[in-house]
Amino acid sequence: xxxxxxxxxxxxxxxxxxxxxxxxxxxxxxxxxxxxxxxxxxxxxxxxxxxxxxxxxxxxxxxxxxxxxxxxxxxxxxxxxxxxxxxxxxxxxxxxxxxxxxxxxxxxxxxxxxxxxxxxxxxxxxxxxxxxxxxxxxxxxxxxxxxxxxxxxxxxx
Numbered sequence: 001x002x003x004x005x006x007x008x009x010x011x012x013x014x015x016x017x018x019x020x021x022x023x024x025x026x027x028x029x030x031x032x033x034x035x036x037x038x039x040x041x042x043x044x045x046x047x048x049x050x051x052x053x054x055x056x057x058x059x060x061x062x063x064x065x066x067x068x069x070x071x072x073x074x075x076x077x078x079x080x081x082x083x084x085x086x087x088x089x090x091x092x093x094x095x096x097x098x099x100x101x102x103x104x105x106x107x108x109x110x111x112x113x114x115x116x117x118x119x120x121x122x123x124x125x126x127x128x129x130x131x132x133x134x135x136x137x138x139x140x141x142x143x144x145x146x147x148x149x150x151x152x153x154x155x156x157x
Contacts, residue, residue, distance in 0.1 A: 001030050001031050001056065001058055001060065002058055002059055002060075003060060003061060003062075004030045006060070006061050007026075007030050007033070007056065007060070007100075008030070010099045010100045010101070011024055011026050011033070011100070013099075013101075014100065014101055019101060019105075020038070020156065021037060021038040021108065022035060022036070022037050022038075022101060022104050022105070022108075023035065023036045023037075023147070023152060024100065025142070025145035025146065025147045027144070027145055030056070031055065031056045031057070031058070031060070032053055032054070032055060032056070033053065033054040033056065033100065034051065034052070034053050034054075034142060034144065034145035034147060035051070035052055035053070035054060035100075035104055036049050036050065036051045036052075036147055036149060036152060037049070037050050037052070037104050037107065037108050038050075038108075039073075039108075039111055039134060040108055040109065040111050040112050043111060043112040044112075044127060044130050044131060044134065045073065045075070045111045045112060045130060045134055046134075047134045047135065047138070048073065048133060048134030048135070048137040048138065049071075049137050049138065049140070049149040049152055049153070050069055050071050050073050050137055051069070051070045051071045051137075051140055051142055051147055051149070052067060052068055052069040052070055052071075052107075053067075053068050053070060054066075054067055054100060054103065054104075055067070055068065055081075057088070061096040061098070061099075062096050063088070063091065063094065064086055064087055064088050064090065064091055064094040064098075065086075065087060065088065065103065066081040066082075066087060066088050067081070067082045067084075067086075067087050067103065067107060068080060068081060068082065068120075069082070070142065071133070071136075071137050071140050072133045072136070072137075073111065073130065073133050073134075073137070074122065074125045074126060074127075074129040074130030074131075074132070074133040074134075075110075075111050075121065075122055075125050075130065076110075076111075076120055076121055076122065077120045077121070077122065080119070080120040081119070081120060082107070082118070082119065082120035082121070083118035083119035083120055083121075084106060084107065084110055084116075084118060085106060086098055086102065086103045086106050087103075089118075089119065137149060138150065138153055
């Protein structure tokens, strides 16, 4: 990665100024940042925590990342690069001023946007499947970064 200090600064800023809906789990590889995001408030996703990974290109922050979810949500495919404004699918709309938090907030806003259809989004999600995924997500443990959603839920209680 050409600019690892940028990623370190963004992660440190997120740790010092935490968002109750986002957790980052940086590892040894600065180009692969794991995260967990809570489903948006006042939606059927809200009770769930969804885990994913930001795959940062060598040229980050000058080029956009890929974003994948690793847990089932009922809204997004798993282990698939998702298409939205702040990803490599749309380099024309990317700005180096967009930080890691903003990328996750943009993703979070798409959970309940039923009109949005793009690569990696489930077109006709089942509300019962979404509810099951939200419940199951509370037990998720990432074997790669060590994130434990059960612990996040305890911290939030």
